[in-house]
Amino acid sequence: GQQVMQIPQYQHVQEGEDFTTYCNSSTTLSNIQWYKQRPGGHPVFLIQLVKSGEVKKQKRLTFQFGEAKKNSSLHITATQTTDVGTYFCAGRNTDKLIFGTGTRLQVFP
Amino acid sequence: NAGVTQTPKFRVLKTGQSMTLLCAQDMNHEYMYWYRQDPGMGLRLIHYSVGEGTTAKGEVPDGYNVSRLKKQNFLLGLESAAPSQTSVYFCASSSHRAGANVLTFGAGSRLTVL
Numbered sequence: 393g394q395q396v397m398q399i400p401q402y403q404h405v406q407e408g409e410d411f412t413t414y415c416n417s418s419t420t421l422s423n424i425q426w427y428k429q430r431p432g433g434h435p436v437f438l439i440q441l442v443k444s445g446e447v448k449k450q451k452r453l454t455f456q457f458g459e460a461k462k463n464s465s466l467h468i469t470a471t472q473t474t475d476v477g478t479y480f481c482a483g484r485n486t487d488k489l490i491f492g493t494g495t496r497l498q499v500f501p
Numbered sequence: 502n503a504g505v506t507q508t509p510k511f512r513v514l515k516t517g518q519s520m521t522l523l524c525a526q527d528m529n530h531e532y533m534y535w536y537r538q539d540p541g542m543g544l545r546l547i548h549y550s551v552g553e554g555t556t557a558k559g560e561v562p563d564g565y566n567v568s569r570l571k572k573q574n575f576l577l578g579l580e581s582a583a584p585s586q587t588s589v590y591f592c593a594s595s596s597h598r599a600g601a602n603v604l605t606f607g608a609g610s611r612l613t614v615l
Binding site for chain 2: 425433434436488489493494
């Protein structure tokens with residue numbers, strides 16, 4: 393079945409440093425979504441990428457969708473303590489949305 | 502506008518007991534999903550539904566049953582709970598329309614099986 397892997401599993405950074413998480417699917421995706429889950433909370437939608445090679449930005453966050461539509465990345469510039477949480481990618485294949493294993497980000501002030 | 506509501510929020514069961522988790526959404530979404538979240542495992546899809554009266558298996562369906570008798574409700578049942586089913590369960594819903602099919606999650610239900 394479809395598998396979606398994320399690396400790294402954990403990342404600790406000093407406030408102000410950059411952060412990147414990578415997402416890889418075993419199958420080609422129709423689209424990819426990114427979610428953020430704060431500690432003790434539920435996942436919240438951040439963005440959706442649909443086109444091959446697509447790049448989208450949300451303030452300090454940059455999202456990319458690979459040319460083959462099998463991988464994606466999320467880059468945060470100059471992290472802040474409010475960025476703390478777990479970031480999940482989720483790949484859509486027909487009706488199912490399969491989540492990656494997530495990357496937990498810890499930011500030290 | 503409540504979004505997605507899950508009940509109960511917490512539950513402790515003994516091995517072999519049964520229970521039902523209820524998910525209700527008020528956004529008129531066609532699609533509904535049940536995920537479980539375990540440390541280091543991310544969110545794994547248990548069952549999902551693309552419309553009233555329909556259900557389908559996800560990645561980890563064994564030991565669970567679901568029903569979607571009404572469009573706004575999606576029930577997850579455990580017939581004979583096992584310790585391996587200790588987890589946080591999230592319900593989510595989405596529109597079926599391409600480009601708008603992002604998930605709205607409930608707050609989660611923490612289940613402990615002793």
